[in-house]
């Protein structure tokens with residue numbers, strides 16, 4: 283069985299780039315995650331990244347780069363976190379690496395595809411991630427449910443749609459003062475302008491735009507931090523399919 287990059291090389295890279303290191307137990311969980319997601323279930327086609335170094339960089343490192351402000355012991359976290367929702371989690375990213383790195387956080391993995399969520403629940407149980415739960419629903423439906431709205435401290439959204447679409451999924455689910463992290467590859471001024479207009483309608487304020495290169499292949503990444511600074515109108519999220527078809 284192939285191994286993801288092991289100590290000490292990976293530890294150095296975690297330390298240099300995120301100022302954080304996994305414990306030996308967390309490193310073992312990352313390896314188990316790799317085996318379960320990449321090699322364990324080819325049928326669901328959860329990821330096309332099966333090479334250990336690709337998995338480490340584009341799934342593990344990339345997922346944790348989004349929560350860098352909460353990992354770095356020298357930084358004050360933007361706000362305390364207990365509850366997290368990963369919207370459109372797919373193969374469990376960024377939610378599962380985040381749950382391993384932050385074992386005290388309660389992480390909900392949301393995806394519209396029930397089979398993916400059922401598989402991720404089994405993986406979470408196998409890895410002993412007791413604070414992870416799955417939710418097989420559309421983000422638009424969950425965002426209109428009173429038991430999920432205004433609930434989460436942190437929403438993570440990677441590779442699910444345009445930034446405005448992702449913001450419309452995330453903001454209704456956040457408590458006032460909570461944060462959304464939007465993971466992006468390239469980032470253009472036009473996207474920034476569209477997002478700014480959407481945030482006015484959704485009650486969000488962009489507080490940071492971080493830009494960096496990934497540590498192995500120097501691919502460009504952008505990460506947007508958005509705080510919920512006002513209540514989101516009840517009209518959002520709009521009906522299923524509309525946020526993606528007609529972004530704000």
Ligand SMILES: C[S@@+](CC[C@H](N)C(=O)[O-])C[C@H]1O[C@@H](n2cnc3c(N)ncnc32)[C@H](O)[C@@H]1O
Pocket residue numbers: 369370371372373374375376392393394395398419420421422439440441442
């Ligand atoms: C390209 S995958 C990205 C998966 C993962 N976040 C990642 O970065 O590897 C997009 C996922 O979002 C889910 N998705 C798309 N729109 C959704 C919605 N409105 N509500 C819930 N899940 C959605 C899809 O089912 C799919 O699994």
